[in-house]
Amino acid sequence: MVHSNSLTCQLTTFACQLTPDAIPTALKRKILLHFIDSLGCGVAAREDRVLQMSARMARSQYAAGNSITLDGGTPLASTGAAFLNAVAINALDYDDGFEVAGRGMGHPGATLVAGALAAIGSRQVSGAAFVTALVAAWEINGRVILSQQPSPERFRQVYGVCQHESLGAAVAYGLLNGCDARELENCLGLAASLTPLPSLHKYNWQQRPLVSLKDYNAPAAEAGVRAVEMHLAGIIGPHDVLAGEQGFWRMMGSDQFHPDVLIDNLGSVWQLQHASIKTYPTCRWMHTALQSFEEVLITLPDPEKIQRVRVYASQLLANLFTDTRPQCSTDAQFSLPLAIACLVFRVPRHLWSSDAVRTSDDILHFAERVEVLAETHFDQLMQRHRRPAARVEVVMQDTVLMGKTIDYPAGTQENPLSEQQIVDKFIANLSALMLPEHARIFAQQLLDMERCEDIGAMLAPILG
Template sequence: MASHISSIADFILTPDIPHGPRDRAALLLIDTLGVAAGATHLDPSRIARQHAARFHGAADADSAPMLFDGRRVSIAGSAYAAATQIDNLDAHDGFNPVKGHIGCAVVPALLAFADARPDLTAGQALDILAMSYEISARAGLALHATVSDYHTSGAWNALGVAAIGCTLRTADAGCLREALGIAEYHGPRSQMMREIQTPTMLHDGSGMGALTGSMAALLALDGFSGAPAITIEGSEARPFWEDLGTHWTIMENYIKPYPVCRWAHAPLDGLRALMRDHGLGPQDIDRVSVRTFAEGAALFQGLPDTTGQAQYSMHFALSVLMRYGEVGPDHISGAGLQDPDVASLMPRISVAEDPAHNARFPQRRTAEVNVTLQDGTQLASGVVDARGGPDTWLPETEYQEKFMQFCAPVTGDERAGDIWNMRSRMVAEPDMPFSMLADLVTAPVPPRD
């Protein structure tokens, strides 16, 4: 095996992660699980779990419980259902340079494969999770740099999932190489802008990325071949792997404060700041105009009928913020989609593309917001960067508040608090069993009223 591939295999199969990236993995893990909890009762989540229960049966040794459900299905089915669940409540972490998401696929895969490893410690689990973020990020960078289409995250986070499966199933380097090739070949190279223009339950392809990556590892362990993965072994891809283990992309992932597309976050932050700083309510505002990058300006503009449309609608999200001062899970689902107060505000909003913001994308997601008050006063936000990224990190309390806002209504306050506290416990007690967290997040939740 070439030294280039051998060093990547060593990084994957024997992960040894520094304290900073390991600590960040703990935060990303718990934040993602909070989103999974919050998404439990959404229609896409229910459908995905029921599909897995019907069609993804497996023997006990090859099964795993579904998150916040408890029913046992195949490892691949469990990973698929949870990734689809998380992907359909658009509040999970992401990595700007790949214009996509990692945690929504690799966190479900970690829980699914770890079920058969009661010996796995919290520290080991965090190392494996951090490793999978690095593999996924570089696979995504390589794919974006070598193909013309803008593909969904499942096209490349499948490789991070395969890496988790091979590590937890103690594959050797040769088997791992085949698994990465299978995951890349079958990864869903779906076109992201199609979903932006016509939002559905497909979202960012991460459900299929988790399914494909899990199957890839298990197929390779059975002797199925698929190497090479050209996003790792191709000559054009090689530069993206040269700093593996020295540059930690996991530290550059963002955490979303709002459960909508990241492209709408800078406008939301700009309007939020103007309303806060000037004590504004919806009755004070005549018009809101936004200038941003082309992809953000292309977000769905109509009144949404579904949660998927609501999460890809800047106009709707800004109207929710204008009316309520926040955007939470209840605003983009159920009765929130038929809120007449929100609908009445949408005509006040206009969005336009600006070349200056195009030039910053995808490394930065910026916008400018201008508000015209009822008395004609003009207020301007200036250039706003979306909060929650490496340069605009949120206060610690805001991450906890977000987690509880998403998780507690589904699990109850006590259980949500226990899950949140696992973040610090896993870091402080790396030898504790990872199953202590797994048990908390795989047990069923009460039915929705």
């Protein structure tokens, strides 16, 4: 028997009872901006090699179906579409995040939007229902990962960046399939059981190339959607999977659990406020250094005359993010020297990890001018709080220009982006598909989707 006052069921009851009117207007706008950001990232990745390999695999292994896909190919069954769309959105490492006080805790957009999109195609989904499902999924996802943050010692042993998002994908897909609170509780139990293992420390850090699916959004999205499909087929999962000494937090390898974080002020204090958006298509831990450098760069009339760039950051950044000869797109997304060179040569951001960039002599030669040095203050922030602050120095022939310290990356609560900046990013990401003026109109239509009766029809311009 499922008890309606169980910890997990309190969350699913919140999700099922949530109405558009109960969501603050600012948060509805925020979720719409995150939705278009995710779509833009997915479409911009169509030429990415990992996405293309994943698309070939998906269409050979998953059944054809009605669920839409962002790679421009044919629709798939829901689980295959969830997997492929999450690969697409996360492929360029340009997708959004969830950050509290500078600590990043996943890329929810790739997983949760993929879960929600899997419901489109087989049925008509209204904009209001879609937005409400995304808000519920984002809120529960944020509370789950906050409730189980490990100690610094355990983090160094085991951690998963996005694996927990299987639960958020299940919330989104389950709501759009009409699940009630008890049914959704079963879906979360199944999703937790299907969640991929936490694997941050096995990304091939010491033996490149890095793994292709660096954050495992795709298996998490598939797990969430598959869990709902299993529930709809009558399969029983664990009850109240979030609670107790053997709950989901323990499955994910954490040594700490704060159950109050899951339910305190639910519906009045929103964790969705901590959702963040990226300005660079790289690992988030590099963004403070990139912003410090870019603010110096825009003041230089002749950036090609830069002789040296010194980045002062954590020891972790100095050890693992300085590859100047990336072998694959993931290597490029974790290379601070390459990203700095891309800024110097004004490479369009959706191309930073492309084959053309990784084989450009000019870019690779400039990357060798970048050195990353550990500074005690920044290292302590990373070790104790997982906060990647940084600053740079730019060495010219006759002077050294000092970049300011960036404590929080752009796109966070502490360093927010304007709505126009987010829309401009979306337009740039659609540049291979439509003219800027058409992309701007499309963005405004999507931001007004709450009044739309059929999201699938609205998304048609980017599906062909």
